[in-house]
Amino acid sequence: MSPALFFCSSPVPAAQPPPLPGKNEPSLSSFAKRRTGSPPFHDFWSGNGGLPIFGYPLSPTDLMTSPDDGKVYATQIFERNRLEYYPENPAPYRVQPGRLGAEVLQKQGRNWQHFPKGEPGAVATSPRGTERF
Numbered sequence: 001m002s003p004a005l006f007f008c009s010s011p012v013p014a015a016q017p018p019p020l021p022g023k024n025e026p027s028l029s030s031f032a033k034r035r036t037g038s039p040p041f042h043d044f045w046s047g048n049g050g051l052p053i054f055g056y057p058l059s060p061t062d063l064m065t066s067p068d069d070g071k072v073y074a075t076q077i078f079e080r081n082r083l084e085y086y087p088e089n090p091a092p093y094r095v096q097p098g099r100l101g102a103e104v105l106q107k108q109g110r111n112w113q114h115f116p117k118g119e120p121g122a123v124a125t126s127p128r129g130t131e132r133f
Contacts, residue, residue, distance in 0.1 A: 041076040041083050044095035055079025067103055 074085040082098035
């Protein structure tokens, strides 16, 4: 018995684009602003890449002890990073991304400062001799 081919003769509806936010639907920025609650976090989030860089906010602003200095800071957790608020820093540096990579290495018992260092001014090359960034 030979395989049979079946064709659908009914038209397939074209994919419709998602609806644009209307007056009754909140925009992405209003969603993020509601979730962040605090203007410093929202301002940093929106001014440094927003959704593509940090993702959606996962929690409201909360207090967290910093593993670096043991002090308690306001934090905001996003899908791809944690933002921390340092009130003692000057204005452009009050909100900073968390050092998640350093924390993971510390939990693994590895010190990032003991990793091999590159030479200043050295150009990294691939096995074929082409330059890399």
